[in-house]
Amino acid sequence: MSYLDNQASAQDDAISSEPELPRLGVFGGTFDPPHIGHLILAQIACDTLNLERVLFVPAAQPPHKQDQGVTPPLHRFAMLQRAIQGNPYFEVSRIDMDRQGPHYTSDMLSLVRAQNRGYELFFLLGADSLSELMTWRAPEWIIAQAILAVWRRPNVPINLEALEARLPGVRERVVLIDAPLIEISATSLRESLRRGHSIRYQVPDAVLEYIQRQRLYR
C-alpha cells in the first residue's frame, strides 16, 4: 500500500469513527495577529469536514512561547473577533484566556469537550504544529479528545510514520486537509510591521485598522 493509500484509508477510518455526531472544529493558536491564512484554512476545513462550527481559541500565554513577547490576550481576542466577523460558522472562545495557566492544549480540549457534549472534536493545526506534537503535554490525551485535522505548511514535511512510531494510534486520528500552501505567518507579519511595511491584504481590513488604532507591533 502506498503512502497516499495509507493516508486515504487513515482518513476514512478517522472520519467514519462516529459519523452520527455533529462536528466541532477547534482552532487553537496564538493568533498574533490572525491572518488570512488562518481564515482560509479554517474555512476549507469547515467545508471539507462538514464542521458545524469552528471555534477559534486564542491561547492565553502559550507554554512554548513563554520567553517571547506575546501581545496581550485581550488584543488578540479583539483582532480575532474582527477577523471572523460576518462568518456564521466561526466563533471566538475565551476558554483558554479566562483560565489559570499553564495553558496546555490537552486541558483546553477537555474543557471544550465538557462544554460541547455530543460533538466530535476536530483540532485544526498546521504541519509545523503537528511536528511539535510530541513536545506538547499529554499528546496521547490530545488525540483521544480530538481528531487532528492537519494542513500542509510551506517547507514543513508531514511524517506520519515517524510520529506513529512515537505515538501509536496517531495515524488513525489524523486527517489531512487538502488546501493551498499559504506562505504567510504571524511572525513575518510582525516583522513587516516593525519595518514599517504594509500588511494590507494579508489580514482582514478590520484587523489592520485595529492594529493601527492600537499601535500594535511597532
Ligand code: ATP
Ligand atoms: P507565528 O508565526 O507567531 O508562530 P502562526 O502564523 O504560525 O504564528 P499561530 O497562531 O501560531 O500562527 O497558528 C495557529 C495554527 O495555524 C498553527 O497550528 C499553525 O500551524 C497554523 N498556521 C498558521 N499559519 C499557517 C499557514 N500559513 N499555513 C498553514 N498553517 C498555518
